[in-house]
Amino acid sequence: MESILRCTNLSKTYGHFYALSSINLTLPKGKVVGLLGPNGSGKTTFIKLAAGLLTPTDGGIEINSMPVSVDTKSLVSYLPERTYFNKNAKVQDCLDLFEDFYDDFDKNKAILMLADHRISVGAKMKTLSKGMQEKVQLALVMARRARLYLLDEPLGGVDPAAREYILNTIVANINPEATILISTHLIYDVENVLDDVIFLKDGRVVLYDTVDNIKTQRNTSIDALFREVFVCSRNY
Amino acid sequence: MLWTFQANRPVYLQIAERIIADISNSKLVSGAKLPDFRAFAYNIGANPNAVAKAYQYLVENQVLALVSGEYIVLESTQAEQAEEPEAKDVADDTNIKQKKLCSDFIREMSDLGLSKKEIVTFLCNYMVEENKNQNQ
Numbered sequence: 001m002e003s004i005l006r007c008t009n010l011s012k013t014y015g016h017f018y019a020l021s022s023i024n025l026t027l028p029k030g031k032v033v034g035l036l037g038p039n040g041s042g043k044t045t046f047i048k049l050a051a052g053l054l055t056p057t058d059g060g061i062e063i064n065s066m067p068v069s070v071d072t073k074s075l076v077s078y079l080p081e082r083t084y085f086n087k088n089a090k091v092q093d094c095l096d097l098f099e100d101f102y103d104d105f106d107k108n109k110a111i112l113m114l115a116d117h118r119i120s121v122g123a124k125m126k127t128l129s130k131g132m133q134e135k136v137q138l139a140l141v142m143a144r145r146a147r148l149y150l151l152d153e154p155l156g157g158v159d160p161a162a163r164e165y166i167l168n169t170i171v172a173n174i175n176p177e178a179t180i181l182i183s184t185h186l187i188y189d190v191e192n193v194l195d196d197v198i199f200l201k202d203g204r205v206v207l208y209d210t211v212d213n214i215k216t217q218r219n220t221s222i223d224a225l226f227r228e229v230f231v232c233s234r235n236y
Numbered sequence: 237m238l239w240t241f242q243a244n245r246p247v248y249l250q251i252a253e254r255i256i257a258d259i260s261n262s263k264l265v266s267g268a269k270l271p272d273f274r275a276f277a278y279n280i281g282a283n284p285n286a287v288a289k290a291y292q293y294l295v296e297n298q299v300l301a302l303v304s305g306e307y308i309v310l311e312s313t314q315a316e317q318a319e320e321p322e323a324k325d326v327a328d329d330t331n332i333k334q335k336k337l338c339s340d341f342i343r344e345m346s347d348l349g350l351s352k353k354e355i356v357t358f359l360c361n362y363m364v365e366e367n368k369n370q371n372q
Binding site for chain 1: 238241243244245246247248277278281282283284285286289
């Protein structure tokens with residue numbers, strides 16, 4: 001199967017701390033992949049490396065067989081943990097920014113998604129709640145026709161009723177050429193739309209398998225497996 | 237309508253089972269065309285890959301056939317073919333059907349948000365009322 005992302009011996013250190021150590025990973029095209037792990041396991045670092053916002057300390061990362069660079073950024077649609085829009089901008093201004101910035105941006109699709117969330121394009125970002133701002137950001141990111149979507153905690157501030165809608169928009173976008181990587185703690189909400197899961201622990205990949213394999217072999221949910229692998233014990 | 241899935245079993249299997257259930261209760265008749273997997277996935281809120289895998293699984297099990305790019309419900313399922321020539325114990329078949337109907341009923345009621353206890357209560361009340369109506 002053709003791959004969209006490949007990393008070899010990928011490491012990233014912050015000072016002496018290894019955020020990621022020697023990751024070898026290949027993501028196929030046309031899949032929805034969950035990047036799961038507890039806080040501080042390296043999920044955001046991994047996504048930022050793939051988005052080209054960080055440079056590896058060691059090893060390499062390729063998107064569509066090209067090293068991560070300015071060129072690969074046009075293939076990658078990245079949803080950061082926090083929204084980066086000017087708080088004084090209107091939703092319309094953000095739409096214009098994306099249209100100006102990305103050739104693959106489908107403005108009409110974004111407007112339709114915003115309408116589904118009842119977000120007016122005339123609203124100022126600062127008048128929207130945190131969850132609404134995240135929905136604006138997600139609509140913009142998903143309205144691009146990218147090859148790789150990197151979604152860092154797309155459901156964090158969103159209410160449970162809207163999560164279902166958002167997941168549907170996310171999976172509706174997948175096509176044989178596009179892969180979606182979702183990092184999240186809300187495993188129960190996402191596991192039924194995932195094809196594959198990656199478990200990260202202390203900067204290393206401890207599991208990478210298809211969801212169907214895991215469920216068939218272990219007869220358990222991904223949520224339950226996650227709790228088993230990353231069990232927290234009380235030491236006080 | 238969005239479908240809900242159990243978290244401890246592969247989604248494609250659950251989709252395949254629902255399609256089989258729709259065939260056995262004649263919501264889907266033989267010769268019917270199934271929608272394009274992408275459209276179907278969109279309607280039920282599932283990953284298109286899971287629907288594609290479910291269709292593939294049903295083709296392998298001779299429930300569906302892939303005819304010029306479209307998935308068609310086959311005339312008789314493998315299960316029925318196996319039962320007919322042997323003329324197996326009729327009571328046994330009925331029992332299977334009853335179990336199937338019950339499990340479908342419970343699943344659909346659960347999807348509506350009822351607990352198992354509530355389903356039992358609802359069914360009892362319903363039967364009592366229906367009895368009354370018939371006696372009138």
